[in-house]
Amino acid sequence: MNAPLNPRLRVRFAKHGKVRFTSHRDVARVWERALRRVAMPVAYSEGFSPRPRLSFGLALPTGCASVGEYLDIELDRVRAGEVELDDELCRRLDAALPAGIDVQGVAPIERGGPSLQEAVVACTWEIAVAGTGSEPSDLPDEQARAWVAGVLAAGELPLERERKGKRVTDDVRPLVHALDMLAEAEAEGGTSVPGVGGSVRLRAVLGTRPRALRPSELLEAGNLVAAGDAHPPLRARAVCRMHQWIEAEAEEPGTSPDDEFDRNQLIMQGDRWTGWQERGLTEPLPLPATAAVSAALVGTRA
Amino acid sequence: MSSLWPELEQFLGEVQKPARYIGCEDGMLIPDHRPDKAAWLLVYPDTYEVGLPNQGLQILYEILNERPDAVAERSYAPWTDLAAVLRREGLPLFSLDTHRAAGDFDVLAFNLSAELVYTNLLECLDLAGVPLHAADRGADDPLVLVGGHCAYNPEPIADFVDAAVLGDGEEVVSEINELVAAWKRAGRIDRPGLLADLAGIEGVYVPGLYEATWHDDGTLASVAPNHPAAPAEVPKRTVADLADWPYPRQQLVPLTEVVHDRLNVEVFRGCTRGCRFCQAGMITRPVRERPAEQVRTMVADGLRRTGYDEVALTSLSTADFSGIEEVVADTVSDDACGQVSVSLPSLRVDAFTVGIAGQIQRARRTGLTFAPEAGTWRMRQVINKLIREEDLYGAVESAFSNGWRRVKLYFLTGLPTETDEDTLGIVELAKNCVEIGRRHHKGASVTVSVGGFVPKPFTPFQWFGQNTEAELRRKVGLLRDAARKARGVQLKWHDPRASVVEGLLSRGDRRLGAVVEDVWRNGGVFQEWSEHFDLDLWLSALERAGLTLEDLVYRHRREDEALPWDHLSAGLHKDFLWQDWRDALAEVGLEDCRWTPCYDCGACTGYGIEHVVASAVPPAGGSQGTGQELATGGEVPVKLLVGAGGREAGS
Incomplete structure (x- = not known):
């Protein structure tokens, strides 16, 4: 017999500044402590070593920033009603979290729905790149543009990596859903990788199935096919995850029937990123506007 | 005095566990550096994971930062990968709180809990750009202090430290700070005068004011003062009542895993x-x-x-x-x-x-x-x-x-x-x-x-x-x-x-100063870590020193x-x-x-102090708890407290 399902909350948060050097596991522990500090009635696992029932999205590589991280919290069924979903909750959570981990929104989600790890199909990344030299100006725009064109034109992108202790070679070209160089105006005025001035920026949408392609791996594989005498190898100066994408029908925040919460309690909800609507994708917890994302990053470089 | 973070962050992606160099702990204090405040860098010369939980360092960190005439930041020994990057890039040892260069501080105070970290003391001084030998330091150099249990015999590192502090640090740290702040306000000119004044503080040992002599057979003859300010015997410091010192008030909560987390x-x-x-x-x-x-x-x-x-x-x-x-x-x-x-x-x-x-x-x-x-x-x-x-x-x-x-x-x-x-x-x-x-x-x-x-x-x-x-x-x-x-x-x-x-x-x-230095010069750092410990370095250094x-x-x-x-x-x-x-x-x-x-x-x-014990009777237990009838152990009732919540947790 199945136990009754626990109510769930989804939190969207940013990770930037000095704390981007913490690991995925570090961030999990930081959240566990923060939730205890705000007395969130988190459900615990059974057994001799009870653990809080929290689940995170795809691990963010250590050192990368993000404006689209997620955490799903299972609440204790009996005490879930104590939770007031309001701005005050976000404020208290922010106060309990270190500078650089900023709560962007909290919303109830369907009980027993798929986990973030299962649901996310792609991520959008911004990558500030440089050439082999130490100065950003060592990489002219046209070289980066040629690199991008070379990667997109490649029929295959072989990448050697470790899987279950063995070295395997995967063709990761199918995982590069989109790749372009950000226009000057877009990079300066809109969303941008925090903290790196003067760099050429790439935007990449990278798939996660069957195995997620990381930005560093994109550069490694791309350097093999697209770098040469004319196109020097690129290295990342800074990386920021901008979005994580799930299939729209798979999960819709706030729409599931739930006796603990109703749709009106949703704190933040916004438009999907328009480019992805026709492909049937949405964010696990969309924000009202991209402007809010970059605002969250202004002046936060520690 | 500015932050090295913009330079450091470009290289932290290259090293293992970069989170140990970012600071940002809950409980971290952001100090307001000013010319009239003595600036202390409290250094634990082992990894962040080992050093962060150290209570002694955290206690001094709070006490100093509460003072109007002091600021304190923290640093830990960078692992070998970061040390190599720092040397390659020409960057110094830095504080974690505001990522300032170690050389910008007035005092580098090392917590020495274990002898095997002595070579890391030299590594930190070298990365800080501070002359290793106390005798070579001048007006531009910070004061180098050590404390902790190893300070009870600091002779093997006497060449490298300006002063060693014996015993509980809660009170003596403020007495030292007053002298250092005055020295700073006066332009940090009279270093010998400062050292002589420090020697006058109970619990502070200034090795440079003492001379060691040996007999012909190689055994020690004595370590005796060669300066009028140096006492013949330096006693330890003891705080009489722990109730006066409820520190740390805000224990640091690290963002990454440490021992005793x-x-x-x-x-x-x-x-x-x-x-x-x-x-x-x-x-x-x-x-x-x-x-x-x-x-x-x-x-x-x-x-x-x-x-x-x-x-x-x-x-x-x-x-x-x-x-x-x-x-x-x-x-x-x-x-x-x-x-x-x-x-x-x-x-x-x-x-x-x-x-x-x-x-x-x-x-x-x-x-x-x-x-x-x-x-x-x-x-x-x-x-x-x-x-x-x-x-x-x-x-x-x-x-x-x-x-x-x-x-x-x-x-x-x-x-x-x-x-x-x-x-x-x-x-x-x-x-x-x-x-x-x-x-x-x-x-x-x-x-x-x-x-x-x-x-x-x-x-x-x-x-x-x-x-x-x-x-x-x-x-x-x-x-x-x-x-x-x-x-x-x-x-x-x-x-x-x-x-x-x-x-x-x-x-x-x-x-042994020459031996410690020799081992460090031959790459012997993190000697308390089995992957770095190398007995041969020590044996050959001993041989060279005779x-x-x-x-x-x-x-x-x-x-x-x-x-x-x-x-x-x-x-x-x-x-x-x-x-x-x-x-x-x-x-x-x-x-x-x-x-x-x-x-x-x-x-x-x-x-003139006493035990502060609330109970007039020894705790219940076996012979070890009684202090009575040592040969066989006393008759003490043993009460088991099991069952008070014993199995509830799984529910």
Whole structure:
């Protein structure tokens, strides 16, 4: 017999500044402590070593920033009603979290729905790149543009990596859903990788199935096919995850029937990123506007 | 004075575990640097994971930052990968709080908890751009201080430090700061004058104002003042009452995993059980308990503030704390803190202790650790660790019958007068413990952890010639053979080679400065890490310096011989220690003076202070807890506290 399902909350948060050097596991522990500090009635696992029932999205590589991280919290069924979903909750959570981990929104989600790890199909990344030299100006725009064109034109992108202790070679070209160089105006005025001035920026949408392609791996594989005498190898100066994408029908925040919460309690909800609507994708917890994302990053470089 | 972060962050992606260099802990203070404030960089010369939890450093960090004339930041030894990057990029050692260059501070204060970090002290100074030798430092260089337990014999690093501070730091740090702040306001011109003034502070030893001389046979003649400001003997500092110092008030909560990653509340300082091998117990006398009410407040406030679900009540023997049962009961039943587990490091060996442990380890009942330290009653009388076999078996019986599956036992080998029978007694004890365990669980096991004994200054064993590496190896071999035949006994041992170097540094004299420097120059850093430890570096450095392990480590020292720390004082009379050494050889135990008349070791009388103990009667327990009828142990009722929440956690 199945136990009754626990109510769930989804939190969207940013990770930037000095704390981007913490690991995925570090961030999990930081959240566990923060939730205890705000007395969130988190459900615990059974057994001799009870653990809080929290689940995170795809691990963010250590050192990368993000404006689209997620955490799903299972609440204790009996005490879930104590939770007031309001701005005050976000404020208290922010106060309990270190500078650089900023709560962007909290919303109830369907009980027993798929986990973030299962649901996310792609991520959008911004990558500030440089050439082999130490100065950003060592990489002219046209070289980066040629690199991008070379990667997109490649029929295959072989990448050697470790899987279950063995070295395997995967063709990761199918995982590069989109790749372009950000226009000057877009990079300066809109969303941008925090903290790196003067760099050429790439935007990449990278798939996660069957195995997620990381930005560093994109550069490694791309350097093999697209770098040469004319196109020097690129290295990342800074990386920021901008979005994580799930299939729209798979999960819709706030729409599931739930006796603990109703749709009106949703704190933040916004438009999907328009480019992805026709492909049937949405964010696990969309924000009202991209402007809010970059605002969250202004002046936060520690 | 500006932040190096913009440069550093470009390279942190290249190194392992970059989170240990970012700071950002909850509880971190952002200091306001000003010309009229002395700027301290408190350095723990080991990794962040080991150094961050250090309570001594955190206490000084808060006390200094509360002062209007001081600021304090922290730094830890960068791992070898980052050190290489810093050198490659021409960047210095930096603070974690605001990522300032170490050379921008007025004081570099090192916490020395273990001798094997001495080469890391040099590594940090070099990365900071500070001349290694105190004699070479000038007006532009910061003052280099050391404190912590190793400061009781700082002779091996005397060349590198401007001053060493003995004992509790809570009060003396402010006295030092006043002099440093005045020196800074005056333009940091008169460095010799500052050092002479520092030597006038009780508890501060300025090695440069003393001269060491040796006899023709290579033994030490004396370390004596060569400056009018230097006292003939430097006494340690002791705070009379822990209640005046409820620090740290805001324990640092790191963002990345560290050792002892939990709330730590010190319940008392000092220990008078009198274990003769234990330097910490000897040098931190007398016992000063924190009032139980203050402990409760620090625990409750700390848990709420930090979000930790574990609190350690720390001391050298926490089951001896007068209010232990009540404090533990209050903590585990405080719902506001959520599901909290309490850990008691340094458990006493008796059933009473297991009872308390049963009350607190609600969820994780995986392993319980005891430290009988020696395998036979004779040997335990020599070291004054007066645990009878019945005490240990009673404790083990309680542990296994209350759900624990694994018991860990700590032992020392290479103790004075130790015979092979004593050594093998370790495995005999463990075998009997397994047998007790198997009555309760088929899979019951006992892990035996053996360390080679290193004699330390200011203990009755300071005259004892340490066992050679070969002898320690032989003893480990005996144990290994015996343990192999013993079902359910797992043996672990500490590397005897590391014990040799620890012994060299703990009782060495000034001639070792050249050795420490030589080892560092040949790449010997992080010597307390097995992947970096290299005995050959030490042996070849000793050879170049014309010194031998035989003279410095393995030889018994004579009663009339000068010891390198004779001009320093931990409060203990040297004749008391000598008498205790004779008693040890005669296998005579000594009572715990908390509950018996004073035998005048010197720790209280010399300072006009007393034990601060709330309970007039010894805690319940086995013979170890009573201080009575030492030969056999007293009749003390043992009350088990199991069942108080024993199995609730899984629900």
